[in-house]
Amino acid sequence: xxxxxxxEPPLKRVKVPSGDLKNLVDEASHIVPISSSLGDSMARPPxxxxxxxxxxxxxxxxxxxxxxxxxxxxxxxxxxxxxxxxEEESGIPLHSTAVALLLDQVRGEKWEESLxxxxxxxxxxxxxxxxASFLLLEQKFFDLLKEENLMAALDTLRNEIVPLxxxxxxxxxxxxxxxxxSQCMALRISSQDGTDANSRSRFKEKLEKLLxxxxxxxxxxxxxxxxxxxxxxxxxxxxHNTLDSEFSLYVDHxxxxxxxxxxxxxxxxxHKDEVWFLQFSHNGxxxxxxxxxxxxxxxxxxxxxxxxxxxxxxxxxxxxxTITWSPDDSQLLTCGVEEVVRRWDVNTGECLxxxxxxxxxxxxxxxFPDGKGIxxxxxxxxxxxxxxxxxxxxxxxxxxxxxxxxMAITDDGKRIISICRENAILLLDxxxxxxxxxxxxxxxxxxxxxEDNKFLLVNLMNQxxxxxxxxxxxKVVAHYRGHRRTRFLIRSCFGGFEQAFIASxxxxxxxxxxxxxxxKLLLTLPGHSGAVxxxxxxxxxxxxxxxxxxxxxxxxxxxxxxxxxxHYSNGNGIT
Amino acid sequence: xxxxxxFLISLEGSTYSCKHCQTQLALLDDIVSKSxxxxxxxxxxxEKVVNVNVGEEEERMMITGMHTVADIFCVGCGSxxxxxxxxxxxxxxxxxxxxxILERFKVLGPDGSAYWVGRDPQVGSDADDA
Numbered sequence: 001x002x003x004x005x006x007x008e009p010p011l012k013r014v015k016v017p018s019g020d021l022k023n024l025v026d027e028a029s030h031i032v033p034i035s036s037s038l039g040d041s042m043a044r045p046p047x048x049x050x051x052x053x054x055x056x057x058x059x060x061x062x063x064x065x066x067x068x069x070x071x072x073x074x075x076x077x078x079x080x081x082x083x084x085x086x087e088e089e090s091g092i093p094l095h096s097t098a099v100a101l102l103l104d105q106v107r108g109e110k111w112e113e114s115l116x117x118x119x120x121x122x123x124x125x126x127x128x129x130x131x132a133s134f135l136l137l138e139q140k141f142f143d144l145l146k147e148e149n150l151m152a153a154l155d156t157l158r159n160e161i162v163p164l165x166x167x168x169x170x171x172x173x174x175x176x177x178x179x180x181x182s183q184c185m186a187l188r189i190s191s192q193d194g195t196d197a198n199s200r201s202r203f204k205e206k207l208e209k210l211l212x213x214x215x216x217x218x219x220x221x222x223x224x225x226x227x228x229x230x231x232x233x234x235x236x237x238x239x240h241n242t243l244d245s246e247f248s249l250y251v252d253h254x255x256x257x258x259x260x261x262x263x264x265x266x267x268x269x270x271h272k273d274e275v276w277f278l279q280f281s282h283n284g285x286x287x288x289x290x291x292x293x294x295x296x297x298x299x300x301x302x303x304x305x306x307x308x309x310x311x312x313x314x315x316x317x318x319x320x321x322t323i324t325w326s327p328d329d330s331q332l333l334t335c336g337v338e339e340v341v342r343r344w345d346v347n348t349g350e351c352l353x354x355x356x357x358x359x360x361x362x363x364x365x366x367x368f369p370d371g372k373g374i375x376x377x378x379x380x381x382x383x384x385x386x387x388x389x390x391x392x393x394x395x396x397x398x399x400x401x402x403x404x405x406x407m408a409i410t411d412d413g414k415r416i417i418s419i420c421r422e423n424a425i426l427l428l429d430x431x432x433x434x435x436x437x438x439x440x441x442x443x444x445x446x447x448x449x450x451e452d453n454k455f456l457l458v459n460l461m462n463q464x465x466x467x468x469x470x471x472x473x474x475k476v477v478a479h480y481r482g483h484r485r486t487r488f489l490i491r492s493c494f495g496g497f498e499q500a501f502i503a504s505x506x507x508x509x510x511x512x513x514x515x516x517x518x519x520k521l522l523l524t525l526p527g528h529s530g531a532v533x534x535x536x537x538x539x540x541x542x543x544x545x546x547x548x549x550x551x552x553x554x555x556x557x558x559x560x561x562x563x564x565x566x567h568y569s570n571g572n573g574i575t
Numbered sequence: 576x577x578x579x580x581x582f583l584i585s586l587e588g589s590t591y592s593c594k595h596c597q598t599q600l601a602l603l604d605d606i607v608s609k610s611x612x613x614x615x616x617x618x619x620x621x622e623k624v625v626n627v628n629v630g631e632e633e634e635r636m637m638i639t640g641m642h643t644v645a646d647i648f649c650v651g652c653g654s655x656x657x658x659x660x661x662x663x664x665x666x667x668x669x670x671x672x673x674x675x676i677l678e679r680f681k682v683l684g685p686d687g688s689a690y691w692v693g694r695d696p697q698v699g700s701d702a703d704d705a
Contacts, residue, residue, distance in 0.1 A: 276580045292580075321580065403585045422584060445582045461582075486628050487650045489582040533580060 111140035284540025290320035311349035364407035495537020505532035589685035598651035615680035637701030
């Protein structure tokens with residue numbers, strides 16, 4: 001849509017002086033002047049004299065501005081008559097006389113006259129005036145070239161454009177146009193795409209953006225303000241777990257707690273002993289669970305949210321303590337406690353390879369982002385990198401990991417993360433070969449990496465969860481409390497829409513869910529009859545959460561049966 | 576008895592561990608004094624102890640005076656293995672604050688040896704007037 005074209009009131013309708021010419025020059029002024037520099041007639045509605053009027057309860061919205069952006073919006077929507085009528089009825093024209101004249105002249109392609117008018121607007125910023133002049137003269141230049149009046153074009157360039165001393169680079173481009181006219185067409189098209197009409201509207205957009213907002217109200221200003229308000233509402237909505245299409249302007253947005261999984265949909269019973277770990281695949285179509293019974297179960301998540309057993313993976317001689325999905329979800333790695341790592345095919349359930357190191361038990365595992373290698377933590381505290389066939393590619397010796405530690409690799413393959421000391425996590429940079437540490441005062445029990453790899457959720461011995469930012473400045477950005485942990489390895493995770501929530505297991509048999517940004521505890525979900533060791537939120541379905549417990553079961557949590565889309569508070573945020 | 580994946584800190588070197596479940600509790604090197612006593616005989620004062628849960632604080636009259644202590648329990652099996660000195664009321668006893676007592680009867684020594692009650696005459700708890 002063209003910038004100025006559609007929103008331009010017919011010039012003859014501007015009967016009353018804007019009264020805001022002085023405002024253009026001195027934006028700090030709140031007093032509407034009686035006289036205008038163009039000497040127009042004094043006819044104006046009495047209410048706009050004296051101190052500036054405001055609308056709204058807080059007295060911060062200036063009535064003039066409010067009406068003007070509404071007028072602007074009306075014109076943008078194509079309601080030209082209504083827009084003009086509003087200007088007339090309110091006595092508040094959208095543009096000052098000078099600006100209206102300028103726009104009219106620009107539309108009529110009267111470049112000389114528009115330049116004169118430009119200077120009459122009374123802008124205080126000299127550079128801005130020069131740049132606006134440049135734009136107008138550029139159009140004049142192009143028009144002359146089109147008429148093939150090279151001498152006049154050259155004259156304009158030399159005597160009018162160059163003395164402005166702005167946009168020197170552009171001047172050179174324009175000069176090249178004279179020498180090579182075909183180049184000019186190319187240039188014109190490259191900077192102002194498409195046909196003449198399009199390029200004209202592009203120029204108008206540029207001019208509009210150049211002038212101060214008080215002089216030329218930006219297009220879509222009202223829409224922008226409304227969107228800002230919606231953003232604020234959305235951020236304030238701690239239960240927000242859906243896409244934005246649910247917003248209404250009639251009432252403030254507020255999701256009900258039924259937007260977060262809180263209801264047990266299924267209880268999965270397949271393990272014969274405590275379930276210690278579980279995780280959804282990247283595509284959300286599978287769930288894998290690991291147990292003290294030495295078995296890993298692969299479950300399939302059906303369309304209807306029903307979760308069904310797909311494979312039972314046997315082979316480990318020790319309890320299985322962790323699982324990692326390959327980047328493409330076609331394979332799995334499982335690690336037995338101080339034992340071996342096995343690689344499985346998800347489709348067939350076959351064990352494809354066993355990774356082990358003579359005399360050293362493996363304690364953690366992770367996939368390399370390209371899917372062609374695996375990283376394992378060893379009982380002797382080193383970390384090894386192997387290719388899929390088991391050939392050792394690299395080995396970091398020394399105290400890189402501990403007996404009980406998680407392992408994570410960032411998606412770019414650059415950093416390997418593990419707990420290297422009782423109270424420190426190692427961020428090992430593979431390429432640059434340097435290390436950074438996250439140091440805590442308490443003992444660290446486990447951690448979880450966010451999807452965007454920018455945050456690390458750390459579980460501490462004292463029952464606190466700390467959220468660390470690990471990109472750029474390494475520091476704690478949030479704390480979460482409430483769950484219980486005194487003896488066991490309890491895991492927590494990120495989840496929900498845009499990973500806006502933190503979920504955790506707990507020794508009191510409940511699942512805990514916090515709002516990530518505010519740290520507020522939102523829900524505690526009872527149901528399990530034993531400690532909840534691990535939780536996993538479906539990365540592709542913000543309404544599905546899974547939990548693993550000592551009671552040998554896995555619970556799939558979903559939205560409350562009522563399925564209401566959202567609960568709206570009363571009207572305008574007055575609670 | 577069901578329990579989840581225990582989170583245990585591993586110690587390297589000569590360690591004392593829980594008599595019932597062999598969970599490591601402290602390093603030989605961290606012994607501050609061997610001259611303490613408890614109801615079950617000998618007790619050692621340690622600088623640091625791991626894999627224990629600290630119970631409720633309470634006031635207890637010891638041989639050397641009133642102290643605020645909290646019993647400590649093995650994370651692995653839950654049995655009581657000693658106590659922690661939270662605070663001492665008398666200045667000369669302050670050196671104990673933040674340190675732990677492990678009852679010799681409740682732990683296995685670095686060589687795996689146990690200890691039998693009755694070897695020493697039963698006196699009150701505490702001691703080592705440093």
